[in-house]
Amino acid sequence: MPKLQGFEFWSRTLGGARHVVAPMVDQSELAWRLLSRRHGAQLCYTPMLHAQVFVRDANYRKENLYCEVCPEDRPLIVQFCANDPEVFVQAALLAQDYCDAIDLNLGCPQMIAKRGHYGAFLQEEWDLLQSMILLAHEKLSVPVTCKIRVFPEIDKTVRYAQMLEKAGCQLLTVHGRTKEQKGPLSGAASWEHIKAVRKAVSIPVFANGNIQCLQDVERCIQDTGVQGVMSAGDGPTRPASLLPAEGNLHNPALFEGRSPAVWELAEEYLDIVQQHPCPLSCVRAHLFKLWHHTLQVHQQLREELARVKTLEGIAAVSRALKLRCQEDMLQQEEGARPKGDLPFFHWICQPCVRPGPKESTKESSGGRSKRALEEEEGGTDGLSKNKQKKQLRNPHKTFNPSLKPKYAKCDQCGNPKGNRCVFNLCRGCCKKRAFRETADCPGHGLLFKTKLEKSLTWKGTQPGLQEPPQTGPGAPGGFSEVVGSALA
Template sequence: MAEISPTGTSNSSPGRLMGRAFYESIGSPKYIVAPMVDRSEFAWRLLTRSYLDEERSKSLLAYTPMIHARLFRESAKYRDEHFMPTRSTLVTKEKSPDVPWLDGNPTLDRPLFVQFCANKPEDLLDAAEYVAPYCDAVDLNLGCPQGIARAGHYGAYLQEDWDTIYKMINKLHNELSVPVTAKMRILDTREKTLEYAKMILSAGASILTVHGRRREQKGHNTGVADWSVIRYLRDNLPSETVIFANGNILNSGDLEASLAATGADGIMSAEGNLSDPTIFAPPPKVYNPRQYWYGPNGKGGYRMDAVFRRYLDIIYRHSLDTEPPARKPLYIGGDPVDISGTPSAMNSEDQNPANKQKPNGKSKKYRSDPNVRAMQGHLFQLLRPLVSVHTEIRDALAKTVLGDIDGFEKVLAMVEVAVRSGLDEYDASRGAKPDVTTTADAVSESGLTPKQRTELKYQRPWWVCQPYIRRLPEEAIQVGAMTVSKKKTAKAQLRERLLGEKQPIRRTDDLKGLGLPLDQPSKELPQPALVCG
């Protein structure tokens, strides 16, 4: 293996920007949208960027969903269904002279890294050459812990096969026109994790993203990411090595905390971004209650109805090639009845001629669009707290088939009515009981579970974007949601002995909450989206 250089690249790197020089050339982004299977597609990336001002938006780095390298290499149809830089079929590795469209559009979608899963260097290089003209780097997924990755021998299930990993990264490093990066999970000990990271960097990876969870931490066993291992890597790798930290980012307040704790150059968000695509954005510069809810003690958040509207408008403009319907202003307290409400779009099609030719999204063309395919899953993730309360909206969303844009409009109208009722009820309760924090203050700290403590810090009213709070593994075991085998128990005990007195850096939950109920129902909700890596 090649020796690692001070810049975190191999000594045989080609004459192009690498490592920190490359990172600085794309704006030194501090905030990163993670690669997520069928979830970090163009429309969602654009939605996330849309909440940032122009300068900050350009410095936000985003990853595509994980793409299967062999399938991408072999099938033009698969390429068209997963990466759409122009309106033409992606049949050549040369940059197309056609007008840029969606993925990698220089004015809308950069900087952009394209992530692949692979286990053969030739497959990875061949696939990467198709996307290289339209992205800033190609990333190798070494973190997917799901069963499909085990079956396909990729993602986190390559982490024992260092030779294959080295060969894949090094081949791209030596032969691809853009830099190669990698996303990994931590191993059982920090020392082994450091060796692993050094190997990846020595192969030629320009940037290393470290997810602070081990391979077995998934589903009910997701638990808490260990920031201390990422800090250990930061302290023991050359200072010129660019590191992104991933894990434990529930809302915007965690971003700076993670940067400080890990020493990383940038912070990546996956599930936090799915629940709240405004996670990287500050509140509006100008007071705007139709978009943002201003809660007590400075704890606010963007309204779900406003985010839903913006997301749907992006789908109209960029996937359906038409302007969205004219919409009434979103409701705020004190508005007359006819200002907002049902439906979201103006009732008269004559008020927007585009409506007369509005595509319903059900054609084969739109059904193959990854942005349209992801809509229902995104909305279940975004609206989770709301549909826990309004199960009729959950049912309507579940019945909305792929590409049924009219169906999604009806769901939006229902959401707007629900948010209106929530705002009115909240205002009424504030009038009767001005201090809404009294409920939280009255709750005994000793009587709270870890999940409830976390909810007190992060929970907002159900109509405001907020993170999905998982149970810790020990809580999941107590309620019977998961069981632990003897083998896993023994492995965990061994790991604790190896770690000794070194305690992981974890998020400290603040118990000063909003006083909102801890027992919001969650009837028959779909599972959170699959997030690999």
């Protein structure tokens, strides 16, 4: 059967999917994908997999794909990060029998992607990307897709998308942010960029960014003309404030247009995990997201959730949170409104808007650093908020610099000196001086003089080896031969 391409691939293989769950590292595992599919998701991606590790490590393949598939989890696209055409194709060949397409990650903006030279940090290397997509398109039995970020310039973004299409990309997901827009500096995703790409290419396009409810999905499709909308963990945005929010991870029923009680989805997810186990770190992370707003109210249970070491323990904390929420519901006065800016009460699934940078921070702080401001706010002990949290975990450790013992400094370099050093130096400086002067420093365990004397004494007892006694590090056959190699 010939390989389907473009719109035929989207309509027949992917079933014309409009509601898509993004690839999320350690967050879009099988159990979460199945939960999302039960509540309106029509297409899911695996977490981003590292192509080079996937090729060389059989356990990595087994744990991240081969044991992470089931008949209900289709259609499915496997995403890889890679920067070498041969390695990318080798990994894709090992994965293609377990999925419906292979996606190349060209959108990850994180520092780990910069260090590994993949993701959004390849977007200027068009020759390399062309060769990767072209080779994969020729060798694979399933289509190749790409997930990209935009350039600041719309016309360059359009040319970028056209280049990928020409190389063999059969479906393009466009995250409407640049690689610099991440974390608290994310801002709003540009649907104008996405709309321009959709008009310029003849393959299906998915939009990513500014999606926090079903109405946003419909509005995005109408405004941009895309075939589908992807919801991730860091995409949705409140347009008025330009602050990044959380979509699918806080409400997996987003594509149903529902905002159910948190415990309903938490219990369903934990039941799926019993059938399809995954690392405890994934489960804990999902529960932190689902219960995010409630954990701001019942913070003692947040500590419990962080400490538990078993799936049963996590489930117990989730049940305790459910009971607390039900008590809050009973105590809620008629006509009361949610606190703060939340659209619903804390026990309802809803987006989480992360705080962005305060525009007036620099002016109000008088140019002082964030750490300096934290130390001022740290209370009577002068500790920053971060150090106060560490002190709670390590109550016997001293974090206040004023309470720590003061160390005497080395006379030469300023490092802490040895307490019993005969030269009042640190070990490094002491070693150099002791060698130069053929001296001992018991405080640092350096015995150059003693070793030299032992060497000369031993030579004096050996027939044919007696020489005129010479001292100093340059003595022939003496000290320099005995200990010189130790200093090389």
